[in-house]
Amino acid sequence: MPESYNPCMSDAPALDFWFEFASTYSYPAAMRIAPLAEAAGVTLRWRPFVLGPIFKAQGWDNSPFNLYPAKGAYMWRDLERLCAELNLPFKRPPSFPQHTIAATRVALVALDEDWGEDFCRAVYAREFGEGRDIGTVDAVADIVSTLGLKPAPVLERAQSDAIKARLRAQTEEAQRLGIFGAPSFVTADGELFWGNDRLEAALAWAKR
Amino acid sequence: MPESYNPCMSDAPALDFWFEFASTYSYPAAMRIAPLAEAAGVTLRWRPFVLGPIFKAQGWDNSPFNLYPAKGAYMWRDLERLCAELNLPFKRPPSFPQHTIAATRVALVALDEDWGEDFCRAVYAREFGEGRDIGTVDAVADIVSTLGLKPAPVLERAQSDAIKARLRAQTEEAQRLGIFGAPSFVTADGELFWGNDRLEAALAWAKR
Numbered sequence: 001m002p003e004s005y006n007p008c009m010s011d012a013p014a015l016d017f018w019f020e021f022a023s024t025y026s027y028p029a030a031m032r033i034a035p036l037a038e039a040a041g042v043t044l045r046w047r048p049f050v051l052g053p054i055f056k057a058q059g060w061d062n063s064p065f066n067l068y069p070a071k072g073a074y075m076w077r078d079l080e081r082l083c084a085e086l087n088l089p090f091k092r093p094p095s096f097p098q099h100t101i102a103a104t105r106v107a108l109v110a111l112d113e114d115w116g117e118d119f120c121r122a123v124y125a126r127e128f129g130e131g132r133d134i135g136t137v138d139a140v141a142d143i144v145s146t147l148g149l150k151p152a153p154v155l156e157r158a159q160s161d162a163i164k165a166r167l168r169a170q171t172e173e174a175q176r177l178g179i180f181g182a183p184s185f186v187t188a189d190g191e192l193f194w195g196n197d198r199l200e201a202a203l204a205w206a207k208r
Numbered sequence: 209m210p211e212s213y214n215p216c217m218s219d220a221p222a223l224d225f226w227f228e229f230a231s232t233y234s235y236p237a238a239m240r241i242a243p244l245a246e247a248a249g250v251t252l253r254w255r256p257f258v259l260g261p262i263f264k265a266q267g268w269d270n271s272p273f274n275l276y277p278a279k280g281a282y283m284w285r286d287l288e289r290l291c292a293e294l295n296l297p298f299k300r301p302p303s304f305p306q307h308t309i310a311a312t313r314v315a316l317v318a319l320d321e322d323w324g325e326d327f328c329r330a331v332y333a334r335e336f337g338e339g340r341d342i343g344t345v346d347a348v349a350d351i352v353s354t355l356g357l358k359p360a361p362v363l364e365r366a367q368s369d370a371i372k373a374r375l376r377a378q379t380e381e382a383q384r385l386g387i388f389g390a391p392s393f394v395t396a397d398g399e400l401f402w403g404n405d406r407l408e409a410a411l412a413w414a415k416r
Contacts, residue, residue, distance in 0.1 A: 058276050058278075068266050068388065070266075070386050070387070070388040071388050071389075073386060074386060074388065074400055074402060077399075077400070078401075078402070078406075081399075081409075081413075085409075178278050178281060178282060179278070180276065180278040180279050180282065181279075191285075191289075192282055192285070193286070194282055194286070195405070197403070197405040197406070198286075198405070201289075201293075205289075
């Protein structure tokens with residue numbers, strides 16, 4: 001288990017990175033955050049969760065980018081510009097939002113081991129860099145195998161009651177923290193920052 | 209009429225700054241934009257509009273910050289942090305959102321003359337810097353007089369059919385441009401940027 005998952009091992013400033021695989025702006029955040037945190041001397045905790053239950057509590061049965069077309073049209077163009085600026089490949093996935101339960105459960109398994117961040121980046125790269133589906137168990141298995149692991153035992157662990165409960169608990173914790181979108185960043189003293197745009201501000205706060 | 213309102217007088221890069229007096233994030237944007245645009249060599253056009261009709265078209269009869277409490281709680285805290293970082297005073301107004309029709313009509317009058325930007329900054333400073341109402345005709349008259357002008361003739365011009373029609377046209381234009389929130393920035397080639405956070409990106413695009 002890497003050092004970053006044991007908060008007792010270090011007095012370094014810490015930041016929780018809350019992300020959802022369906023979230024478009026979580027893509028550039030996930031691709032940028034590790035080197036920025038390292039440069040800032042901030043220990044990261046990757047916290048995958050799902051936005052569905054949080055959106056439902058706000059009365060939404062879909063992404064606000066689909067519910068509010070002007071906002072959605074803006075987001076896709078903005079993301080395209082942003083990725084060009086960051087030299088990140090960008091391609092819209094065939095459908096939006098993607099189903100993310102299977103990938104998120106695997107992320108929880110992977111983050112307990114030492115391939116979690118690579119898995120998360122691989123999911124985003126496939127979804128928004130290559131514009132491919134990440135919502136099926138087959139797609140998730142394929143991502144796992146590209147990382148050099150056998151998918152079957154991973155998928156079995158991801159289907160365990162313990163992991164299912166962890167994902168529910170993680171999502172409930174996000175809601176308790178006041179998280180309403182992704183990506184979000186929460187400092188050790190409870191400051192919440194929302195959006196890829198605020199990543200630098202969150203890291204600066206964590207270091208204060 | 210200042211140079212910035214005549215697009216024919218200069219080949220300088222140009223940017224339209226769309227703002228709504230009730231919009232919280234328009235406050236730091238309005239306070240920051242003039243020196244940043246000058247430093248970037250970008251000619252600004254200040255475009256006041258009202259969000260009410262645009263929100264109504266999305267099915268909202270109130271600010272999303274009131275309709276979605278987690279988002280609202282985050283916004284107030286985020287604005288407080290942001291203003292502290294920018295050394296801008298910050299105090300919540302007694303009610304939110306404020307009624308902005310009277311102030312917006314006066315802004316259109318003022319921007320035709322040479323005191324428009326000062327008026328707009330004075331409205332924001334009073335509303336979010338001092339936490340005072342800006343929604344009544346009396347409050348607007350008071351702001352006008354702090355700028356050394358007699359309020360009565362200004363308010364009369366602001367009530368003219370021409371100005372009322374201009375505000376409606378301005379708001380319809382915002383909607384046609386795909387604007388769904390404030391502040392927004394639109395470049396001469398039609399690129400839309402939304403949010404105080406994207407001001408620098410909008411200026412950089414305008415200069416390309």
